[in-house]
Amino acid sequence: MSRHHPYLLGEASDSPFPPAELALREPDGLLAVGGDLSPVRLLNAYAGGIFPWFSHGQPLLWWSPAPRMVFHTKQLHLSSRFRRSLRASPWQIRADTAFPEVMLACAQAPRPGQDGTWITPDMHHAYVALHHLGHAHSVEVYEAEKLVGGIYGVAIGRMFFGESMFSARSGGSKVALAALAATLARWGWPLIDAQVENPHLxxxxxxxxxxAEFLQHVRRLAHEPGKIGSWAPYFGDIPASTLARPAAP
Known part of the structure; x- marks a missing residue:
């Protein structure tokens, strides 16, 4: 692979990605171009620490930036003030009950400094297909039956790759992320990939x-037994008020 140009992927959905170590420094993390968004291609990408990210009108671009932002599932932080606000919260948290709706809400959420969204109709279709196969998951926050926050991503083995989240009520995305992290910690999943830095994260x-450290974790965790299929039975209905308690060390 050239030092100045991304790798051109083969047409077959199972054609291999180059190692993520070969990603460009400028633009940071750009690794490959082309291919498709088939389930096989997406799963191979994530298992190698790679994800698609492109805007409308661009070719399909694949990235593996460095350094990588991650959450250690046992160390996610909610402020004491926010925890207190959850004590009387009527919100309930579920999983995999509204995956397409969470993706659509993420696509429509305004982002500072961004014009439009990378969650194109093709991306929406591809990840919904991955969800139906049991590899992409959403965590939803409900007020009665109204969706007020959520997050979605891809799970391979014991590794969760966060893609996007949204809030229709203040704090909705925080609650979704905190519930996801707490549940993954109970399952023994140590990391959530958060891709690139932003102040909120x-x-x-x-x-x-x-x-090197990120890829070492991904390559190990992606080959461990995970949870394929709907996560709805594992989550049930989690009261957001339970997140008011400090996380166990």
Whole structure:
């Protein structure tokens, strides 16, 4: 692979990705171009620490930036003030009950400094297909039956790759992320990939991993037994008020 150009992927959905170690420094993390968004291609990408990210009108671009932002599932931070606000919260948290709706809400959520969304109709279709196969999951926050927050991502083995989250009520995405992290911690899943840094994630405890360390974790965790299929039975209905308690050390 050239030092200045991304790798051109083969047409077959199972054609291999180059090692993520070969990602460009400028633009940071760009690794490959082309291919498709088939389930096989997406699963191979994530298992190698790679994800698709492109805007409308661009070719399909694949990335593996460094350093990588991650959450250690036992160390996600909610402020004491926010925890207190959850004590009387009527919100309920579920999983895999509204995956397409969570994706659509993430696509429509305004993002500072961004014009439009990378969650194109093709991306929506591809991840919904991955969800139906039991590999993509959403966590939803409900007020009665109204969706007020959520997060979605991809799970391979014991590794969760966060893709996007949204809030229709203040704090909705925080609650979704906190419930996801707490549940994954109970399952013994140590990391959530948060991809690239932003101040909101840092305030909640996201930290950097260098590329070599991140890929070492991903390649190990992706080959361990995971949970394929709907996560709805594992979550049930979790009262948001339970998140008011400090996390166990």
């Amino acid at each position: 840092v305030r909640m405890g996201a930290t950097h991993l260098g590329r």
